[in-house]
Amino acid sequence: MNRLDQLATLLRFPSISAQKEHARDVSDCADWLVDKLSGMGFEAVAHKTHRHPVVVGRSPREEGRPTVLIYGHYDVQPVDPVELWESDPFEPEVRDGKIYARGATDNKGQLFAHILGVEELQRQNGGHLPVNVIFLLEGEEEVGSGSLSLFLKEHRDELACDVIVVSDTGMAAPDTPTFSYGLRGLAGAEIIVKGPSADLHSGVFGGAVANPVTALAEIIASFHDSEGRVAVRGFYDGVESIATWERSMWATVPGMSNEELAKLTGVDTVVTEAGFTGAECIYARPTLELNGIGGGYQGEGSKTIIPSRAFAKISCRLVPGQDPERIESLLEEHVKTHTPRGVSVEFKREHSGRAYVCDPNSEFGLAAQQALEEAFGRKPVLVREGGSIPIIEEMKNVLGADALMLGMCLPDARIHSPNENFSVELFTKGIEMSQILLRRLGQIKR
Ligand code: BES
Ligand code: MN
Secondary structure, three states, X not given: XXXXXXXXXXXXXXXXXXXXXXXXXXXXXXXXXXXXXXXXXXXXXXXXXXXXXXXXXXXXXXXXXXXXXXXXXXXXXOOOXXXXXXXXXOOOEEEOOEEEOOOHHHXXXXXXXXXXXXXXXXXXXXXXXXXXXXXXXEOOHHHOOHHHHHHHHHOOOOOOOOEEEEOOOEOOEOOEOXXXXXXXXXXXXXXXEEOOOOOEEXXXXXXXXXXXXXXXXXXXXXXXXXXXXXXXXXXXXXXXXXXXXXXXXXXOOOOOOHHHHHHHHOOOOOOOOOOXXXXXXXXXXXXXXXXXXXXXXXXXXXXXXXXXXXXXXXXXXXXXXOOHHHHHHHHHHHHHHOOOOOOEEEEEEEEEEOOEEOOOOOHHHXXXXXXXXXXXXOOOEEXXXXXXXXXXXXXXXXXXXXXXXXXXXXOOOOOOOOOOEEEHHHHHHXXXXXXXXXXXXXXXXX
């Protein structure tokens, strides 16, 4: 089967980790990856966990070569709103040079480029590789990597490596190779505001009973000041400042000027924290976002009630220097002290993770920069990723290795959204880039 057909097969598994009814599809997808890696002579296993399998595939060990752990995730986000897809999310279709499917970019297309890169290297070198390769492919990245987090600690010796390679981050533009040396962390929570024990008639009781939706709005309005800063006390304590070289580098990243960001996202103007550009805010400033809000009547026409409850889901993106647990405590404290009289609040913590940053100019980092330049014919831009892959920081902690993040997620890849796609040309480039990178890493003496 040709490369694109193989990718299409991988994309056909509806491996949605968040939805219980897809658990079987997730494990079928893991089994397919195991078969693929076994076919390459790898020792591959889908390890059972309490949720979705962790796939580990190891190349036959050769002494004296560095060990490279290639991380990826084969689980995907849910597809809804499904009616906005132009083709079936799990029946991949190529249109205008892009393959459309859920997971095309995030992360099956990118991880598969590495698998095919490794396979191609083997073919060229009589079955040998310039490095020892461990593929570590999880099925829970989109739901917080709970199983992999435990797995890492239980299998740390088996996963020992010199460096980690990940393609699951952004790429500034198709012709701009992008090396990410950092990720933001995450701290999430749900706030539930409780008022009367049932919805009330707003005429019969209105005026005498606090309204949970109004109370929630008040709480939400207290989260930011008029300068776009987060108004939670202590939120910025310890936040590391942006280096001068980073500010100059980021000002040159294609597509990341305030004007381009506004255009890309379909807004009139970007709105940032005072004193920072959009790029700086995305790469290196912490945020507090409302992800969803609900409560009361949402149907057709009017319904005169005082709702009994209201809720909001929030998430903070964190930067180096911030501790997710401390941030969650500060948030909870803030919500408690800003809750108006007459209602009560429940504060539920959601998954969290620390920010990650490494030295882009380490020996491995420089090899990655050179590999990107060789593959794409241009010097890479050095950025920090605004998104999060919390397990990377845990891998650094447990395995002691840094992650080289060579992302191929284009701004218009529509990840987590309808019509997710991956450029076929980029897929091909990714296969080449993986080979160049592993060759270069193989030259580093341990
Ligand atoms: N691949 C993404 C991270 C990412 C985001 C890369 C944007 C490039 C651009 C990853 O799969 C992801 O979506 N992570 C989640 C965190 C997770 C704990 C749900 C995120 O950033 O929201
Ligand atoms: Mn994702």
